[in-house]
Amino acid sequence: MRVLAEGKIEQLFGVLDRSTELIQKAKDQSYLDSLIETLGFIQSDDDEDPGLTEADIKKLTNIYAGFNPDEYTAETIRKGIQMAILKAIRIDKIQANYQITPDTIANVIGYIVSGIFHGKKELSLLDPAMGTGNLLTTIYHQLETSIGVTPTVSGIENDDAMFELAADSVELQKIHAELFHEDTIQNVLAPVVDAVVSDLPIGYYPIDANAKGFATHSESGHSYVHHLMIEFGMKHVKPGGFGFFLVPSQLFQTSEAKQLLKWMQGKIYLQGLLNLPKELFQNSAAQKAILILQNSGEGAKQVDPVMLGEFPSFKDQQAFTKFLTEIDDWEQNDLL
Known part of the structure; x- marks a missing residue:
């Protein structure tokens, strides 16, 4: 079954890649821009484009001839688009902020979310920095599979290209989402x-003027965008609701952290900080962690103990599974 699924992913990527390369060459533009046009083409009945010759249009028509999105699962579509975006990042040498949240990390976050919300019949999610939407859609599918809930999802993205990729991706996956550009x-x-x-x-x-309305803004100079995003996110969580953020491991060890901690005091509970394996990052300064916050209200309380630790290597399956079991125990016996 897995071999079949991987074959379908490769098949979809092949369609996206051939179309994107054709458009890239014909228009002398970036692979990323050409991929966005490809995703638009395969969802549209309009096969005209003033930037392409009749011969190019005919070639594209041949590429799409065997493509039927209904033959692919939503997860296959997500992974096929992810492969194309990863190629765009490599080919176009795109800046770090375009990097996709790897599935290994997205799946771990989804596992934690699934454990905390197990038993819920309805669930709503928001990603205030959704990028291409990979993290949001990965967790969406994981929740459907693991706890049988189809969440309502929303996402916010400022970058034009990333927003278009996210919008096309959720549409092809047939996910109903409210997206804000x-x-x-x-x-x-x-x-x-x-x-x-x-x-x-x-x-x-x-x-700086936009940051002034946030309690976490810096008293002098520019503010940390990740601090502002955490504050925004938790303001959009219901009483007793949760925030799951991928943050620098050193989040609370900078001089600017005092503003963040001051804002949290009395209304936001720090429930967990789990460092991801060092092997995933170029150096210790780049290491990230999963931050688990909970809004006060609806019976929420400061958990004791706070879940602190570091994931073992993802390659050590036995140790990794043992750590997930410890998270399960903490969720059921301490947090909930």
Whole structure:
């Protein structure tokens, strides 16, 4: 079954890749822009494009001739698009903020979310920095499979290209999603949800005036965008709801962390901070962790003990499974 699924992913990637390369060469533009056009083409009945010759259009028609999106599962479509985006990042030498959350990490976050919300009949998710939507859609499918819930999902993204990729991806996967093409820090009117999930951008937010309305803004100079995003996210979580954020492991060890901790005091519970394996990152400074926060209200309380630790190597299946079991025990016996 797995070999069959992998074959379908390769098949879909082949269609996307051949079409993208043709458009890239014909228009002398980036692979990423050409991929966006490809995703638009395969969802449209309009086969005209003033930038392509009749011969190019005919070649594209031949590429798409055997393509029927109904023959692919939503998860296959997600993975096929992911492969094409990864090629775009490599070919176009795209900046770090375009990097996709790897499935290994997305699946771990999804596992934790599934454990905490096990037994729920309805669930709403928001990603305030959704990028190409890979993390959000990975967790969406995981929740459907593991706990039998089809969540309602929302996402926010400011970058034009990433937003278009996310919008095309969720449409092809037939996921009903509310997507906002806006700057999150300008206080988007996003829904209040059960859980926020996000692989946060790291660094400074350039527009100080927009950050002034946030309690986590820096007292001098630019503010950390990941601090602002955490605050925004938790403001859009229901009482007793959760935030699951991919953050720098050193989040609470910087001089700017005092603003973040001050804002959290009395209203946001730090329930867990789980470092990801060092082997996934180029150096210790780049290491990331899964931050688990919970809003006060609805019977929520500060858990004791807070779940702190570091995942063993994903290659050590026995140790990794043991650590997941420890998380399960903590969720059921301490957190919930």
